[in-house]
Amino acid sequence: MATRFHHRVRMALRSFLRRPAAERELDDELQFHFREMEAHEATRGSARAEAHSPARRHFGGSDQVKEACRDMRTLRPFENLLRDLRFGARLLTRSPIFTVVAVVSLALGIGASSAIFSVINAIVLRALPVDQPEQLYVAQVARMEQLDPRFSYPAYQGIGELVAERAEVAAVSSIQSMQIGTAGSNDATAESAEVQLVSGDYFSVLRQHPQIGRLLGPGDNRTLDAHPVAVISDAYWSRKFGRATNAVGRVVIANGTPMTIVGVTTPRFFGTTVGTRNPDMWVPVMMQAAVHYASDMGNINGDSQKPWPPQREISWLNLFLRMPAGAVPAVSEAMTLAMRRDYAQRSGYQDDAELRRHYQSSRVVLASGSRGLSRMRGDLTTPLLVLFVMVGLLLAIACANIASLLLARATTRHREMAIRLSIGAGRQRLVRQLLTESLLLALIGGALGLVVAYWGSSGLLILVNDGTPVTAIDVRPDWRVVGFALAVSLSTGLFFGLLPARRSTHVQLADALKAQTRGAIGSSSRVGRRWLGGRLLVAAQMAFSLLLLIVAALFARSLQELTRVDIGFDRDRLLVTRVDPRAAGYTQAQLPALYRRIVEHVSALPGVAGASMSASGPFSGSHWISAFEAEGYTRGRDEQLRVLNEVVTTDYFRTVGLTLLSGRVFGPEDVVNSRKVSVINQTMARRYFGSKSPIGKRWSYDEEFDEEAFEIIGVVQDARSDDLTAGAVNMAYRPVTQSDDYLASIEVRAAGAPAALAAEIRSTLREAEPRLRLAPIEPLGDRVVRAMSQERLMTSLTMAFGGVALFLACLGLYGTISYAVTRRTTELGVRIALGAGCGAVQWLIMREALTLVLMGLIVGLPLAFLATRTMATLFYGITPVDPAAHSAAVATLVVIAALAAYLPARRASHVDPMRALRSE
Amino acid sequence: MGKPTDLLQGTLDLLILKTLALEPMHGWGITLRIQQISGDVLQVQPGSLYPALHRLEHQGWILAKWAQTDAGRRAKYYSLTRAGRQQLEREAKQWRRLSGAVTTLLDTV
Known part of the structure; x- marks a missing residue:
């Protein structure tokens, strides 16, 4: 049996590989047969003429005999495919313009959709590269319709003990940039690196193994400040140490604290955060205070200046749990009960019915952690899906054009098909061959599309990330992206190929073989029906491009509204930058003097109209929100007052250009031990003090209006903090003299053009404070523009898509109308001969x-209505039925389409009746 | 001229194998031999013969080799393989069973 199989494979391969020889042998064999047969007939003594006839009769059929013999070969279908491919390729090279247009539009369409898909794949779909990622869960607290994924370190420990039997728990902080220097060198050579604090079981929960050295273990996380060890990533190992094995054991200085590198992770592992930056270094949670980690925390009456790990009041860690899916309900239930018990013990809320209700309604929710944590995912999923759908429609419009071209070609290949059918080609075989042609086209387009996608996806990420390349996310095509591109190519190939293929093989042989007439008036019904498909394609193209244009117009309108927002600050004259005095090694006691010196040095520069410092700074991306109570204001049930805190130097308001509306701003009289004062914004004043003046009233972090509360001394105009789309928020300013918070932002007001000042500010500060490192100095306007980057990106991308869609649709319209004019030349000639005017013909x-x-509009408008309704959250200041956007889109479509149709219409009016009639 | 009897599907294979059991032969030779032995009852058309030969070759029952004819012409000679001989026995047995059954049926009814 084995030898039989062996033999058949050998035969199949031989006949396939030696096809030319096999063909020759087949030829020889049949020729021998017919020659012998002739000779045989001759010896039988028939007349010569008759002798020829049977042989010739047979010979006439020898092509069929050969075809039947070839069918016996095992690899015949494959051979046919190759032949179809060769034939298709030959046809494609014979009409190069059609091929280039089709391939390029397919490559762009498939490439753009694959690019967007690979970004979606990387950010939204792909699981973390760890073992059994589906077992990972992220814990979140659901309280008062908000989800908070942050826990305190004691809470993490409690949960770990609570669920020890059923799940493993690891804690991980946000990623923070730190100054990393090497031991023995001075601070000036320090470079920034991304550091993440993790609990000792982080790597074991993620089932990670070291590439060299060791990873962190439970033993690295016992005593506060006593574990100066770090694990570095593979990328950082390459970048900083050139993959030298002696990197393990080296000491680096992280924000001033020496840390020993103990190991390197594997190349695949990039941490558990999908975003624009990956950790370079993992450090034990216990080292929080030593490395001055201070980022992304929730603080309820804790002291952020003291180490965080022992404090139950400071929530700053995300929890990853590993457990089988079946354990999830029990674990989340246990965690919920424990959390409520904990609140009960801590805040004694049993006395307060309202608070009790709040805390008892809070739950712990376990969400899937298989894809890691990602703020980017939340921000980008909807915009990416919108782009994905848009580019899909664009691809459909492009395919419709190719289908139209193929339909037109089907008409011209009518006779070829008829002839091939009449000499015995199977209809199925012809359809298969035509489909092979269009699939070939689609696959070439798809292959080029993958190249486009490769560049496009990293380009798209750069656009998403305000123009900075993103190396942290791997968007190189993986099997999913390649599979996607292949599926899209095949389905587009079928989409634009099937209709024309069926059309061209459905031929009435007798009709077609008769000389083909150009469509005169009488025979136009059949041709007309054939072109109904083409027209419907054009109408659909119009509908789709209207949809894309409306979406683009809506984004443009939204961006327009956004740029009109009054941010409060003087965005044209303000320069801003950031410093980190703690990382530079200043002690708490040195800070007030440092702030004073910075402000004085900068203010003294010529061309500077004022300088100030603040804790967060305008549009800096960082802010500090806390709960508060206002004197004389009674909170509603469920109402929670939140205020954005800002700590500022005396000149802040004058420098950033916020107008004082009543009362006074901070002055030299506001010192450490004088009464605690605060300036609030207009919104806070209106909301909680109504028509009465808030001056002299107080607000407080707790319910007591004692000496810890702040007396309101002034009201300033509103300013946006970060998010242009967010409405007015409460803001309270406090003087740095009465606070020990760090100031990290410097604001400089220029007297004239701000651009020239940056270099001078930098050199002055470097001279005065050599230890201090300054972030780039930029105009506030740049930060504001960056705050709109997503809106700008969506506007430009959707505008581009809309424009290309309109162009392609109008190309389709032009083609169809041109064809109609050619088809009706005779009719038009007759009309003109009978006296129809130029205008009438046009x-x-x-x-x-x-x-x-019009058909496109009738379908497209309701379509757009339904589609844009789902996108309402992406628009600012307008509704999805914004009349300006809709009328602009409709007007653009109608005007451009009319222009596209005018060209063939003009040609129609210039038809020469004599020539038109003669050519019939 | 009456239409030549259509061969039952599969019967042609049996005839070819049987013919080749005697000696290696080329396609035309097979045609003649079948025609002669059946007394012109069975006529094999090249349109059926050659595809059948190619199929049998691909199945490994017969082997093709180019050789000189008596007249000094090059022709493709087919010969039976061992597997082909076994196949012939199987098919012949089957055929006898089938034709016996048909004969019995015709005689009784």
């Missing part, structure tokens, strides 16, 4: 085009 053609546009 209108005749334009009417045909405008009908298609």
Whole structure:
């Protein structure tokens, strides 16, 4: 049996590989047969003429005999495919313009959709590269309709003990940039690196193994400040140490604290955060205070200046749990009960019915952690899906054009098909061959599309990330992206190939073989029916491009509204930058003097109208929100007052350009031990003090209005903090003299053009405070523009898509109308001969085009209505039925489409009746 | 001229194998031999013969080799393989069973 199989494989391969020889042998064999047969007939003594006839009769059929013999070969279907491919390739090279247009539009369409898909894949779909990622869960507290994924370190420990039997728990902080220097060198050579604090079981929960050295273990996380060890990533190992094995054991200085590198992770592992930056270094949670980690925390009456790990009041860690899916309900239930018990013991809320209700309604929710944590995912999923759908429609519009071209070609290949059918080609075989042609086209387009996608996806990420390349996310095509591109190519190939292929093989042989007539008036019904498909394609193209144009117009309108927002600050004259005095090694006691010196040095520069410092700074991306109570204001049930805190130097308001509306701003009289004062913004004043003046009233972090509360001394105008789309928020300013918070932002007001000042500010500060490192100095306007980056990106991308869609759709319209004009040349000639005017003929053609546009509008408008309704959250200041956006889109479509139709209409009116009639 | 009897599907294979059991032969030779032995009852058309030969070759029952004819012409000679001989026995047995059954049926009814 084995030898039989062996033999058959050998035969199959031989006949396939030696096809030319096999063909020759087949030829020889049959020729021998017919020659012998002839000779045989001759010896039988028949007349010569008759002798020829049977042989010739047979010979006439020898092509069929050969074909039947070839069918016996095992690899015949494959051979056919190759032949179809060769034939298809030959046809494609014979009409190079069609091929290039089709391939390029497919490559762009498939490439753009694959690019967006690979970004979606990387950010939204892909699981972390760890073992059994589906077992990972992220814990979140659901309280008062908000989800907070942050826990305190004691809470993490409690949960670990609570669920020890059923799940493993690891804690991980946000990623923070730190100054990393090497031991023995001075601070000036320090470079920044991304550091993440993790609990000792982080790597074991993620089932990670070291590449060299060791990873962190439970033993690295016992005593506060006593574990100066770090694990570095593979990328950082390459970048900083050139993959030298002696990197393990080296000491680096992280924000001033020496840390020993103990190991390197594997190349695949990038941490558990999908975003624009990956950790370079993992450090034990216990080292929080030593490395001055201070980022992304929730603080309820804790002291952020003291080490965080022992404090139950400071929530700053995300929890990853590993457990089988079946354990999830029990674990989340246990965690919920424990959390409520904990609140009960801590805040004694049993006395307060309202608080009790709050805390008892809070739950712990376990969400899937298989894809890691990602703020980017939340921000980008909807915009990416919108782009994905848009580019899909664009691809459909491009395919419709190719289908139209193929339909047109099907008409010209009518006779070829008829002839091939009449000499015995199977209809199925012909359809298969035509489909092979269009699939070939689609696959070439798809292959080029993958190249486009490779560049496009990193380009898209750069655009998403305000123009900075993102190396942290791997968007290189993986099997999913390649599979996607392949599936899209095949389905587009079928989509634009099937209809024309069926059309061209459905031929009435007798009709077609008769000389083909150009469509005169009488025979136009059949041709007309054939072109109904083409017209419907054009109408659909119009509808789709209207949809894309409306979406683009809505984004443009939204961006327009956004740029009109009054941010409060003087965005044209303000320069801003950031410093980190703690990382530079200043002690708490040195800070007030440092702030004073910075402000004085900068203010003294020529061309500077004022300078100030603040804790967060305008549009800096960091802010500090806390709960508060206002004197004389009674909170509603469920109402929680939140205020954005800002700590500022005396000149802040004058420098950033916020107008004082009543009372006074901070002055030299506000010192450490004088009464605690605060300036609030207009919104806070209006909301909680109504029509009465808030001056002299107090607000407080707790319910007591004692000496810890703040007396309101002034009201300033509103300013946006970060998010242009967010409405007015409460803001309270306090003087740095009465606070020990760090100031990290410097604001400089320029007297004239701000651009020239940056270099001077930098050199002055470097001279005065050599230890201090300054972030780039930028105009506030740049930060504001960056705050709109997503809106700008969506506007430009959707505008581009809309424009290309309109162009392709109008190309389709132009082609269809041109064809109609050619087809009706005789009719038009007759009309003109009978005295139809130029305008009448043009209108005749334009009417045909405008009908298609109108059909597109009738379908497209409701489609757009339904589609944009789901996108309402992406628009600022407008509703999805914004009349300006809709009318602009409709007007653009109609005007451009009319222009596209006018060209063939004009040609129609210039038809020479004599020539038109003669050519019939 | 009456239409030549259509061969039952699969019967042609049996005839070819049987013919080749005697000696290696080329396609035309097989045609003649079948025609002669059956007394012109069975006529094999090249349109059926050659595809069948190619199929049998691909199945490994017969082997093809180019050789000189008596007249000094090059022709493709087919010969039976061992597997082909076994196949012939199987098919012949089957055929006898089938034709016996048909004969019995015709005689009784």
